[in-house]
Amino acid sequence: EAGVAQSPRYKIIEKRQSVAFWCNPISGHATLYWYQQILGQGPKLLIQFQNNGVVDDSQLPKDRFSAERLKGVDSTLKIQPAKLEDSAVYLCASSLVGWGNEQYFGPGTRLTVT
């Protein structure tokens, strides 16, 4: 089966610019996650969707980050304006609904803010 798709794979922007990342989850997976992984650290959950509703966005910096999943399938994560500390890999994952279901990760988008 096809895995989680993400694009772009790499992005370089200057601080104060905006950027958007796209994710297409595995077909049939109602739950979608966005994680931020800073170099040398484990992934940190930014936001979790179930279908098109937000389940958890407690660690999303809402003054500059936004995410949507309008039709309950694809999702976009946006940063506006970007800061230097936003340099990281942004990972998208998806899973079936329910406790204990495996999260499948995409390859990530590596963002460099200069």
Place this chain on the structure above:
Amino acid sequence: GESVGLHLPTLSVQEGDNSIINCAYSNSASDYFIWYKQESGKGPQFIIDIRSNMDKRQGQRVTVLLNKTVKHLSLQIAATQPGDSAVYFCAENTSSNTGKLIFGQGTTLQVKP
């Protein structure tokens, strides 16, 4: 606050030896734990999981041990191979309602031929 940490940042082993990667967690209410493997340029890949009502679970060449008394998790890899070289993360489920995972910082496993 909640945290999951790993004891050693880097583990170097000889090919064919067994590897043991350790993890400490702080949330005694966590009920589900997962080990992930992450190779360079890729997303984390599920290895094995264990629920809090178990203390041991075995997979193919991997075993996870859970000690809830001391809040400790370990991953054992038998007959380590060069393809096992990667960063390994433990993660804990802190919410049975949402499935939210908290990841540790990771241990780099280096396999010497």
